[in-house]
Amino acid sequence: MTGNYHGAPAIPPAAEREILDRLFANMEISGDEIAAILKKHHVSCDEEMLQDRYRRQIGQRLMASLRDDSGEREVMSNGKGRYIVLECCRDRRQLAGIRRRIQNQMQGLNASAGKVQSRISVLDRLIACLKGGIR
Numbered sequence: 001m002t003g004n005y006h007g008a009p010a011i012p013p014a015a016e017r018e019i020l021d022r023l024f025a026n027m028e029i030s031g032d033e034i035a036a037i038l039k040k041h042h043v044s045c046d047e048e049m050l051q052d053r054y055r056r057q058i059g060q061r062l063m064a065s066l067r068d069d070s071g072e073r074e075v076m077s078n079g080k081g082r083y084i085v086l087e088c089c090r091d092r093r094q095l096a097g098i099r100r101r102i103q104n105q106m107q108g109l110n111a112s113a114g115k116v117q118s119r120i121s122v123l124d125r126l127i128a129c130l131k132g133g134i135r
Helices: 013-026 031-040 047-065 092-134
Strands: 075-077 083-085
Touching (some): 075 092
16 A cells, blocks of 8 residues: 555644554544544644635535436536536537546546455455355
């Protein structure tokens, strides 16, 4: 596992160590546990900044909820803070950028799904071996 955080905010080294120690000790960690550790290490943000993030999140949910009759999204983000009604967009470069961003997200999700499937296969083989040995 690498420390590739893709633009995540800075975390104090002691908090990061504590989070990763707990993750690797138990091979899992809850969001509540992470939040408690960050709180313990006084990780916080300006209240107005939090409100702005919350407002943007609500706006993003609204934009994502706009769908056509077949359930496909009508409005997409251009990745630069603007939302575009797809059916009305005449900017080929903007559409190509949206497509490229979606394809990159799909590749990342497919890679993650492959990793999960590999682990499921290992567990299935282990279960089959254990069942075979019990008989």
